[in-house]
Amino acid sequence: MADHHNTPSPQPDLNRNRLPTLFEVLSRRTLPPVDLFSFYIYMRDQQRSVDYLDFWLDVAQHMSLCRHYVRELRRSVLVGTPEPGDRPGSKRSSGLLEGIGDMNHPAAGPSMYASEKERDQDAQMSAYLREDRPGMHESPQSSQDPVPTRPSTRPSPNVSNSSPRNHTTDSNSPAHTVARQDIRASAEKILYTFLLPGAEREITLPGSITQDVTTAIEEFGRDDPEVFDVAKDYVFQAMERDAFPGFLRMKALGNLIPPTLIMRLIVGLIAMFGAFWTAFVLIFLNASRTTRLWLILPFTVGVYTLASYQYSLDPVLALIGLSEYTPFNFSRVREPYVRKLLVRRALMVLAVTLVVDVALCVLFILVPGKRL
Structure with a gap:
């Protein structure tokens, strides 16, 4: 035996x-x-x-x-x-x-x-x-x-x-x-x-x-x-x-799978198109800056989802220690070195997202309006 x-x-x-x-x-x-x-x-x-x-x-x-x-x-x-x-x-x-x-x-x-x-x-x-x-x-x-x-x-x-x-x-x-x-x-x-x-x-x-x-x-x-x-x-x-x-690129440097990345790309492009279209409409209607503050929402969604697509990484999920293995199913990141890698990359992606988002919001909120 x-x-x-x-x-x-x-x-x-x-x-x-x-x-x-x-x-x-x-x-x-x-x-x-x-x-x-x-x-x-x-x-x-x-x-x-x-x-x-x-x-x-x-x-x-x-x-x-x-x-x-x-x-x-x-x-x-x-x-x-x-x-x-x-x-x-x-x-x-x-x-x-x-x-x-x-x-x-x-x-x-x-x-x-x-x-x-x-x-x-x-x-x-x-x-x-x-x-x-x-x-x-x-x-x-x-x-x-x-x-x-x-x-x-x-x-x-x-x-x-x-x-x-x-x-x-x-x-x-x-x-x-x-x-x-x-x-x-x-x-x-x-x-x-x-x-x-x-x-x-x-x-x-x-x-x-x-x-x-x-x-x-x-x-x-x-x-x-x-x-x-x-x-x-x-x-x-x-x-x-x-x-x-x-496999290592997908799992050790990212936490999203291709179907989810494609979905985020589509959502990000739609959100950015909506944000730019709304921003130009409000500028040419000479809307107040208070009204234009709402542009923060579509710009943030668009920049965040496009950054997730670009880096194959959802920074929030990475910070809480989750990785996607099938669509909308997640496992806990337990490999210590991979967890450190993902946290570092998540902080970098959040920094890029924040800089781009702030730049776009400041530009389209503070620019003077001109009614056509």
Whole structure:
């Protein structure tokens, strides 16, 4: 049985005096508005490429399944009670198991971020899973000539998620145990959902990567985590390059989403048109300055909403610590560094708004009237 308490849970870094990295967001080490939930909504609603993020999350979950499965077997070997699925007849398998170590690293990240120890442990784990493939020990062809395990039918998993899935549960097996068939099913689900041509949620990868993964899973029966490494790293770099900078600009430097910004632009232009039209009418009617004081209202509304559009930031919402994630739905800003950034920008936007608003009001209120 997998002991979840032995694996440390990712903890947000409350002392981080910088913007988070994509890996920190994906490994749940950040707080709103730069958390994984917000990034998922950004990829779904703004970037329109949430399938790439789902692929990453599924591969990370596959790695977690493999780690728990190998940890369970290793624990059973060390206490001398092999579990079903362990093949004690293979001395090489037992040796690989004993040499892997505890694998206590909490998150499955891109290969370039792994420490030397993590890389070694993951490589040994993959080697064990390749050695442990069903049929490898019963077949006389064994490891020299693996028997292809192409399934006769391809599953069509229903994965139409609208929010990030909970990837903390490691298996559908009873009592959180991980069976060998869980790992195989997980690898096939990823292949059939995201990688094969015409798949339900096919993502665009270089053809060589897709072909290599397909061949490894369907023809050689592999389901170890290394089979997805190249694809996983490619998707991570694509998100880091194409999506993550825009996410940080929207969430760490602003607190409004595009539909709301468009609405504020429209409201601001209408308010400014109304303010200028009314101001010129009152001037040419020689209205009193007391009457023209009412121009403060449309000018203030217009300048405030246009400034919010220009900076993608509502300063009042920023000062009270709110950030918009879907239209008119707000979350509390809990990431300390982002909160400081937004407060500083809010004060700057308020200062700009005040200067422009005062200048326009003074100009059109104090200018002498002339009746035409």
